[in-house]
Amino acid sequence: MSEPMRTPDDVLATMAVQRAAGWPDWHPEDYCHRCGGRNASWHVDSDRFNAAMGPPTLHRWNGIICPGCFVELHEAATGLTATWTLSPDTPFRRRVTEEPADDRG
Numbered sequence: 001m002s003e004p005m006r007t008p009d010d011v012l013a014t015m016a017v018q019r020a021a022g023w024p025d026w027h028p029e030d031y032c033h034r035c036g037g038r039n040a041s042w043h044v045d046s047d048r049f050n051a052a053m054g055p056p057t058l059h060r061w062n063g064i065i066c067p068g069c070f071v072e073l074h075e076a077a078t079g080l081t082a083t084w085t086l087s088p089d090t091p092f093r094r095r096v097t098e099e100p101a102d103d104r105g
């Protein structure tokens, strides 16, 4: 997160302005573009994503939604329930809380 967490209402109210300005205050994937809630790093196979969201040309919400919204949309589109599996990033690492000094080589 590049700044303190915003409320979902604030995120949704300022989403278009942020996008038009090139996301000056937060990363576009920090928040769900559907509900305005905080978004985690996550992925799903593209066939499941498209089953919930439709073909890529029809993806709403800039194609950026949170896991909770995704499950809701997937269940509505397919009638299938889903269960999330949490998997630590590999190689296993701790969350970075500060930018490292210029050591990216």
Ligand SMILES: [Zn+2]
Residues within 6 Å of the ligand: 032, 033, 034, 035, 036, 037, 065, 066, 067, 068, 069, 070
């Ligand atoms: Zn959401």
